[in-house]
Amino acid sequence: MPDALYAYAVAPAGSLPDRLQVTGILPGAEVLALEEAGLTALASPVPREAFEAGPGCRTEDADWLAARAAAHHGVVAALPGTVLPLAFGAVFSGEAPLRDWLRQRAPRLSSALAAVSGCTEWSVTLEEDAAQHGAWLRHADPALAQLAGKAEQASPGTAFLLARRLDKALAASRQARLQDTAQALGRLLQAEARHLAPSRPRNAAVAGWSALLAEAAQHRLRTALELEAIMLSGTGLSLTLSGPWPPYAFAREAASDA
Incomplete structure (x- = not known):
């Protein structure tokens, strides 16, 4: 059961629809756009245990990891306009921590988005x-x-x-x-x-x-x-x-x- 959010990228607020018709990091995972502090984070609900150390962790499975990395890139590559892709494996424990992360880094992320615009x-x-x-x-x-x-x-x-x-x-x-x-x-x-x-x-x-x-x-x-x-x-x-x-x-x- 999803109990975490897997984040793909950050974009300017209002630049993307609330839900995108792309394949998420896991089969059937919806890609959502969450706006906060003038920014939009693209993320999917995922089971946290799949990405963190423990009995349910899948990151030691090379085939699984390769497929997930390809899915991560597929989401990022499908996004229109200016985006700042996050590194593979950015998992947040919920929506509140992700929004807090955006607020704390808003000036730096906004500056980075301006720098990559048109590039x-x-x-x-x-x-x-x-x-x-x-x-x-x-x-x-x-x-x-x-x-x-x-x-x-x-x-x-x-x-x-x-x-x-x-x-x-x-x-x-x-x-x-x-x-x-x-x-x-x-x-x-x-x-x-x-x-x-x-x-x-x-x-x-x-x-x-x-x-x-x-x-x-x-x-x-x-x-x-x-x-x-x-x-x-x-x-x-x-x-x-x-x-x-x-x-x-x-x-x-x-x-x-x-």
């Missing part, structure tokens, strides 16, 4: 294929190419020492190029983004950013990044741009204590 979030990731990057540098860097040539022609003992020098020089060259490329991308993103935050690297990623972009900036940035991706092609470094997304990263900072 979407884009994710930019710099990735490295270490083997390909190293091979490219061995040919593109004259000093490394010369050292590699000497190691190939040297006697076994000397070749071993030169190979160790080459490995160290190659590692330093890789790191320097990664740093230079990441810094250049950061400057490019900073020039276009209304808000920019580092994102957590995954898999082969060595750097990543979440950029809050106005509509006009999106086209300029995509054009610039597509050109940069072409220039990096075949060198062991690659760029990935994904979006548009609701402003999850920006909202995570604005509502960090949700």
Whole structure:
């Protein structure tokens, strides 16, 4: 039986209908719009035990959790206009605590909503294929190419020492190029983004950013990044741009204590 409210997002008061025709976090869960302090919170009645530690907790079930996370995003993505999405798992013990949460944070949340108005979030990731990057540098860097040539022609003992020098020089060259490329991308993103935050690297990623972009900036940035991706092609470094997304990263900072 529902005894808690699962919150999806915050929007300006009056911007959404009282009930939305979208699928909630759980099958059959209604999505309600609760207005307080000039804000609207989107939430669904849920059984609290499903989300909190205890015998009825479901959050250790990976399949259940993945389905719920997808449902959370589905609600947020279906909302029209300006919204501030909350992180997955924002559960309140009832309507009164949720309204109190909105009142206490109204100025900060209203300011954040104004900041994301007319914007979407884009994710930019710099990735490295270490083997390909190293091979490219061995040919593109004259000093490394010369050292590699000497190691190939040297006697076994000397070749071993030169190979160790080459490995160290190659590692330093890789790191320097990664740093230079990441810094250049950061400057490019900073020039276009209304808000920019580092994102957590995954898999082969060595750097990543979440950029809050106005509509006009999106086209300029995509054009610039597509050109940069072409220039990096075949060198062991690659760029990935994904979006548009609701402003999850920006909202995570604005509502960090949700």
